Amino acid sequence: MKLIRNFLDRIEPDKKSSPFLHTLWDGFDTFLYAPALVTKNGVHIRDGMDLKRTMIHVVLAMQLAFIAGVVNIGHQHYTAFGMYGGAFQGIGWKFAYGLLQMLPLIIVVHVVGLGIEFFFAAKKGHSIEEGFLVSAFLIPMIMPPDVPLWMVAIATAFAVIVAKEAFGGTGMNILNIALTARVFVFFAYPSEISGEICWISYDYNVLHSLLGIKAHTVDYLANLPNGGVAFDSMFDEAGQFMANSSVLIDGWSGATPLGLAANGGWSAVQEASYTIIDPVTNKAEVFQQYSTTNLLLGVMPGSIGEMNKLAVIAGALILAVSGIGSWRIMLSMVLGAVAVAILMNILGETLYPNQDHFIKVPWYYQLFMGSFLFAMAFMATDPVTASGTDLGKLFYGFGIGAVGMVVRVLNPAYPEGWMLAILFMNVFAPLIDYFVLQSNIKRREARVQVQ
């Protein structure tokens, strides 16, 4: 330990002559050692739970969802190739493939985001603030697995500069940074993130040559009962895999359950299925794509982090029990969503009695489809952008739940609503706080006896 301390002391750059290097050094130094600074004047109560520790808790709470999401990328990929149909078959390969897809995303977001953070910290003469660590982990988790890296880089830069640094850095932002990055991709490159297609990573990466998947797939697709037309078109005449073949998406229905429900109602979600032919026994096996188990375990196309509902619920519990995420927001958000969803169900029965429509999807399934739980656990509870007062948090969460469900069900253009609902309520959070404070002041004023 002493060795590292001595080393750090020896290489400390001069703050005046090289502010950028000093910021870097300072960030690394406080990463390893608690700073020795003490408060000089006034009375302060200090908690061991500083910003760094809070942020790390959130990152830890996300890990289960992250691992599940990584496995799911691989699962979607291999089932699109007609392999490993069951959720737990070939899980090691799925994990490896998912990790290879996921790591570049994480690295790009960190390099771009932290680079900008460091630049602004050096410019302002601050030490580096840790707020971005959570955002940097959230951004890859709410992107489609096949999103081009340059888009992620631009979106991250936009979010950090416009949503955060322009407002004054960590703790000052009005909008959730991770969601700003996603909303940028959502509006700037809508075809990447529409929820209809493109949620499956079909990139041909290193792993395929290691596994020899190409040979396996060509032979094996030729024997498919339906002639393997869709899959054949991924290969050129010489049997070479065409990397980034977008034809695959047409062949493999990659619609998310929400995308299906928006077009064909609940029955379309339940009818969706896929066939996997066992390469050894040649027996065809039909899997229901969105069975309740699959919805819970998240083996379906979608954004990376939101898929495994059990993992997300575990993360939400960690946050709620440790007090980092507000249970008030989570609870009231569920209540808001359930209330509106039940209202929708009743409305749907009267509006479309004999028709299958998105509005009639049972309300308890609404909670397990799409990114509701992920948004609840990790997005809505962001302490910076949420309301600060306890009562305000209840209104804030309820508002997100209600608005999000309305956007999800009634808006024909977007199949999912939580991103827009949370950004919308982020803007209203200070107003909610204002009214809560005012009502409190009024209540207490009424108690005062005028002499």
Add this chain to the structure above:
Amino acid sequence: MAEVASRKPLLSKQDRKLVSDPLNDNNPITVQVLGVCSALAVTSNLANSIVMAVAVILVTAAANITISSIRNFIPTRVRMIVQLVVIAALVIAVREALQAFAFPVYKELAVYVGLIITNCIVMGRLEAFAMANRPFPALLDGIGNGLGYGVILIAVGFFRELFGAGKLLGYEVIPSAVYDFGYTDNGIMILPIASIFLIGIFIWVQRSFNKDLIDIS
């Protein structure tokens, strides 16, 4: 040399300031935050921005010089109406000219050209400057403010068309090889909100360079 020094320059230092001030220190869009509505609406491509900028320069300059020359005859009570009549007449003149000589552009800008009449910059300059100054400084002030508006408009239009459509003035600028590589046009840049972001960033950049604009509060 003495001759040159004694000759009165066309534009005195004060006159030059009338033109240069609105370009930076007192820019109508980035400092006074006037005329933002049209800056959002017409800047989706560079050609429209340029036409709009020219139209506003003409209207502010002509309105300023007109009002300034009749300023002593305008009863104070009805001055707003008189100003509006002058602006309206000028706007109609610009509209007719556009219809006659640049009909395709007119079709895209129709409403917004008509709405120059509500552009706060024009009315603001008449009230703040033309009503109290002689015609020549008023003309310079009108041109300066029109230019200050136009510069921002053209800059916004430049970025929006470049990143939103990959074109400038209708010509492909970004080579197709870049598109083959996976580049896609940015959809936000087509939406009017892009102008808000761009103008916000301009304000940020301008204030970080211009020390006079940094308010210490």
